[in-house]
Amino acid sequence: MIFLGYPIWNGNCPNIMLTFMENESYDFSGKTVIPFCTHGGSSLGRSESTIKSEIPSATVWGGLAIAGTTAQNDRDTARSQVESFIGRLNLNFTRTSMAKYDFSEFTNVELINADLDGMIGAQLEILYLQAKYCQAMTEANTDTMRELTSENITFTHMSGK
Numbered sequence: 001m002i003f004l005g006y007p008i009w010n011g012n013c014p015n016i017m018l019t020f021m022e023n024e025s026y027d028f029s030g031k032t033v034i035p036f037c038t039h040g041g042s043s044l045g046r047s048e049s050t051i052k053s054e055i056p057s058a059t060v061w062g063g064l065a066i067a068g069t070t071a072q073n074d075r076d077t078a079r080s081q082v083e084s085f086i087g088r089l090n091l092n093f094t095r096t097s098m099a100k101y102d103f104s105e106f107t108n109v110e111l112i113n114a115d116l117d118g119m120i121g122a123q124l125e126i127l128y129l130q131a132k133y134c135q136a137m138t139e140a141n142t143d144t145m146r147e148l149t150s151e152n153i154t155f156t157h158m159s160g161k
């Protein structure tokens with residue numbers, strides 16, 4: 001998840017943002033991009049559609065626009081706008097992620113004291129992969145274990161081997 005922030009210039013994101021998005025060393029595929037901006041009245045302007053067309057491989061979510069004068073002079077209001085925006089994101093994020101992660105498929109793994117509802121997607125994903133790894137260990141399923149670890153990782157068994 002990438003938060004992309006900028007001021008609105010001429011109804012759009014500034015050209016330097018295009019330079020960033022067009023940089024071929026960045027791979028946006030599979031990423032969720034969340035735009036946010038300050039502005040003088042145009043709100044997000046054309047910036048969301050610009051971002052979508054610049055990085056079509058990313059999923060671009062609806063962004064947050066805060067008036068530049070609010071950001072400059074009224075930090076409490078700006079903060080509450082950011083907080084309510086983040087709150088809405090977290091809800092969506094957790095809901096979609098939960099549907100993707102079915103821990104009941106790991107019959108040999110028991111989750112103890114895990115607050116799944118309080119986790120964001122990235123935390124759930126790590127826990128899910130860890131559970132999958134544990135299940136694979138109990139089944140001596142080295143194919144799955146190999147799939148879950150990168151070539152240059154050395155896994156040390158709890159026995160020390």
Ligand SMILES: Cc1cc2nc3c(=O)[nH]c(=O)nc-3n(C[C@H](O)[C@H](O)[C@H](O)COP(=O)(O)O)c2cc1C
Nearest residue numbers: 007008009010011012038039040041042043068072
């Ligand atoms: C070159 C330039 C162009 C701008 N064009 C717009 C615009 O088209 N629409 C708008 O709402 N604000 C426009 N603004 C106002 C900025 O969006 C606003 O001042 C800024 O978001 C506030 O952040 P800052 O404190 O970092 O300047 C423009 C500002 C500059 C410097």
